């Protein structure tokens with residue numbers, strides 16, 4: 437057992453050993469470990485019972501994922517009579533490895549009465565005829581695609597424009613392009629970062645995928661692997677299994693592990709598909725990661741409450757000539773992430789450039805000095821909660837204030853938030869319920885405005901009641917108790 441995957445792993449390592457990290461990053465070349473490859477393949481092959489199995493590994497590397505599929509099929513008592521394997525790989529150094537692996541698998545398959553053919557092609561999969569012209573070709577598609585951002589005008593993005601909204605990531609294009617390549621009931625399995633499950637940039641990918649595929653199962657690795665980093669935002673990795681062009685099932689199987697070592701023992705939970713995959717155009721995917729994750733059962737949104745969330749308009753390097761180390765009569769406060777703590781704002785803190793000129797030229801980047809809720813857009817990964825929010829009640833000097841771009845702010849356009857509303861919203865956002873929501877929709881530590889817009893919010897009356905009971909600098913435990921008691925009261929009354 438493990439003969440093909442071990443071979444692919446060892447050969448892949450020696451072929452890429454001399455590669456500089458930059459070169460590896462440019463190709464998105466991070467190989468799958470054998471135990472993960474086998475876990476992916478075993479579930480992907482479940483229910484594949486055609487006599488001729490056509491397999492595609494579109495970003496093949498050393499071919500470990502397809503090797504795991506072939507290994508799984510050959511282990512069965514009832515084997516297929518024929519396996520047709522297609523590898524696509526951009527890096528010429530890996531082509532001889534794929535050929536050697538193919539030859540080895542072909543020989544061993546033959547001894548088990550299975551005829552195996554292997555096609556190894558060097559080139560860009562996304563621009564290949566398979567990806568751009570074909571449909572319904574394969575019974576199993578398995579991939580660990582490259583991961584990096586592409587320019588919107590890159591040929592790969594233009595060839596798969598149906599899956600592009602904003603700046604594409606190459607891995608999303610692999611997901612979308614392969615979804616339509618499976619024969620009905622064909623199986624699809626990808627290991628990727630978790631970022632495709634949420635956010636507007638991946639909405640077109642999700643829409644396209646979900647039009648062709650039904651998601652069967654998802655596994656999340658909670659310890660973030662270093663290789664899924666994006667502008668220093670660490671990403672969790674996940675595996676998704678899906679089936680092509682079949683009726684939906686009521687449940688999706690969800691599991692989590694810290695990493696590879698506890699993967700085999702990860703507990704499986706069956707959760708209603710409707711709770712996981714959003715039915716709207718955005719098709720966000722929310723993954724409750726533990727049984728304690730009770731999402732807020734509220735039915736308002738920021739929009740329905742007449743509130744808006746925006747990102748701080750001051751981009752420091754563009755606005756540098758307006759930023760100042762010292763206060764003077766033309767400056768107003770400029771708030772950065774460092775000024776915001778959970779339920780508290782401290783300004784000034786003797787931080788560099790915490791003042792901004794209030795003049796005609798800078799006026800567009802200033803906001804009215806009125807009550808609002810401020811949130812950090814990023815949190816350190818070891819932070820206990822994803823969201824850090826504070827109520828700003830309007831106590832700083834000046835008619836306006838500056839908000840740096842690493843902050844989001846919630847306000848009432850054309851109106852004013854009361855102190856209790858601001859306090860209530862901040863407390864709710866810092867609560868355990870909202871933390872569970874953010875962990876379920878986002879695999880990174882980023883808190884995006886898009887997800888905030890979709891967050892279920894309590895009513896204004898409830899938020900006000902929470903705000904009246906909360907105080908600045910309150911502990912997380914006390915916030916949870918307060919928010920929980922007011923939301924539970926509503927549930928009991930209902």
Ligand SMILES: C[S@@+](CC[C@H](N)C(=O)[O-])C[C@H]1O[C@@H](n2cnc3c(N)ncnc32)[C@H](O)[C@@H]1O
Pocket residue numbers: 463464465466467468469493494495496497498499500501524525526527530559560561562579580581582583
């Ligand atoms: C993340 S690695 C995974 C390799 C292998 N499937 C595995 O799981 O170990 C992605 C592979 O895709 C290759 N690659 C990158 N861009 C590609 C493209 N546009 N078309 C085909 N292969 C590509 C890289 O050279 C790399 O070998």
